[in-house]
Amino acid sequence: MSLSMYEASIPVFLHTLSSLRSILQKGAAHAETKKFDSAVLVSSRLAPDMFPLSRQVQIASDAAKGAAARLTGTEPPKFEDTEKTIDELIARIDKTVDYLKSFSAAQFEGAAERVVNLKTPRGELTFNGLNFLRHWALPNFFFHVTTTYNLLRHNGVEIGKADYLGRP
Amino acid sequence: MSLSMYEASIPVFLHTLSSLRSILQKGAAHAETKKFDSAVLVSSRLAPDMFPLSRQVQIASDAAKGAAARLTGTEPPKFEDTEKTIDELIARIDKTVDYLKSFSAAQFEGAAERVVNLKTPRGELTFNGLNFLRHWALPNFFFHVTTTYNLLRHNGVEIGKADYLGRP
Numbered sequence: 001m002s003l004s005m006y007e008a009s010i011p012v013f014l015h016t017l018s019s020l021r022s023i024l025q026k027g028a029a030h031a032e033t034k035k036f037d038s039a040v041l042v043s044s045r046l047a048p049d050m051f052p053l054s055r056q057v058q059i060a061s062d063a064a065k066g067a068a069a070r071l072t073g074t075e076p077p078k079f080e081d082t083e084k085t086i087d088e089l090i091a092r093i094d095k096t097v098d099y100l101k102s103f104s105a106a107q108f109e110g111a112a113e114r115v116v117n118l119k120t121p122r123g124e125l126t127f128n129g130l131n132f133l134r135h136w137a138l139p140n141f142f143f144h145v146t147t148t149y150n151l152l153r154h155n156g157v158e159i160g161k162a163d164y165l166g167r168p
Numbered sequence: 169m170s171l172s173m174y175e176a177s178i179p180v181f182l183h184t185l186s187s188l189r190s191i192l193q194k195g196a197a198h199a200e201t202k203k204f205d206s207a208v209l210v211s212s213r214l215a216p217d218m219f220p221l222s223r224q225v226q227i228a229s230d231a232a233k234g235a236a237a238r239l240t241g242t243e244p245p246k247f248e249d250t251e252k253t254i255d256e257l258i259a260r261i262d263k264t265v266d267y268l269k270s271f272s273a274a275q276f277e278g279a280a281e282r283v284v285n286l287k288t289p290r291g292e293l294t295f296n297g298l299n300f301l302r303h304w305a306l307p308n309f310f311f312h313v314t315t316t317y318n319l320l321r322h323n324g325v326e327i328g329k330a331d332y333l334g335r336p
Contacts, residue, residue: 002170003280003298012302046214046322112171127336130171134180139333142310149311150318154214165307168295 005071005111009133010100013064013141017100019166020060020145021093023152023159028086030157038086044151053151055081057089060144061096067137068103070118071111071129173239173279177301178268181232181309185268187334188228188313189261191320191327196254198325206254212319221319223249225257228312229264235305236271238286239279239297 031038043052051059058081069076077099083089114129118136127136149164199206211220219227226249237244245267251257282297286304295304317332 002172003176004170007298008171008176008302012306015303016307046318047324050321122330125336130175131336134176135183135336136333138180138306139184139310140329142307143314143317143329143332146311146314147318150214150315153218154322156215161308161311162290164311165304168293168299168303 004105004108005129005133006103006105006108009067009071009108009137010103012138013067013100014097015166016142016145016164017060017064017093017097019164020057020148021090022166023149023157023163024057024086024090024093026159026163027152027155027157030152031086034156039084041152041155041157042084042086042089044155046147046151046154050147053148054083054089056144056148056151057092058083060141060148061092063137063141063144065096065099067133067141068100070116070137071114071133072103072107073114074107172273172276173297173301174271174273174276177235177239177276177305178271180306181235181268182265183334184310184313184332185228185232185261185265187332188225188316189258190334191317191325191331192225192254192258192261194327194331195320195323195325198320199254202324207252209320209323209325210252210254210257212323214315214319214322218315221316222251222257224312224316224319225260226251228309228316229260231305231309231312233264233267235301235309236268238284238305239282239301240271240275241282242275 027041028038031041042054045052065076079092083092112130116127116129116132118125149159152159195209196206199209210222213220233244247260251260280298284295284297284300286293317327320327
């Protein structure tokens, strides 16, 4: 009837980070087949004033690790945002996955009611943990994974929604 | 400590459908200012073999109403997928919102354990309600809302992530 805040967050991030890893690998394979430098994909953008693919992946990572940290009242590890290649982005995803796997369900006790303060470009926002997760962290995470997918797809990488949704 | 399947689904869809409505309105306003037919946006695609914006909105609507129906063991209303204008797409969102609002939390009792069978392009998939929601319905819903956002953004509509994330 109900699910824990742990169940509503950590497995969701892990599932979709695994898909993100797999579509990036398909991007690298595509570049190899077509004999172009995959760094072109890493710096690609959907609009001149949107973030490039590298930043999309970094923010997806940050959204996931930031959510786990905030919901448990801990500090997330800081990653340096220096990734320039698909391999480095995949390593970033793997580090994020390791971090997420370090959490136990018990650490999420009381997470739905925890007060979360966020500094954002539009000022400081305050949520309870439940609203932070469902109206901020998850939408933000999926936004950046989907935008990565769209960037690859827009650039001719043969991926389909099954790659994004993964295995049930 | 825990959230109900209702709380993990209906308010999430409602919150982000409201954002989707608002970014589509900004798309229509942009077309008016720039004096082009907003139908150009409605039929825009990020790749020749990706769905156009109209279909992205229709599938976001279907993902939301389909999830509510499947999690409660009911049948979703069938919408005809005939929308050709931004106004019609907004009306589709409004119909979806009305439908989602018709659900009560009590209808979601037992939803996490409910068996959900889905016919997909890769065969029939079986989930429990919890995995259906977190690994299929929500990712799929956010995918199509984000792709709509990316299509508008790619075509010069001045929207930012605050429009997508909405108010907490």
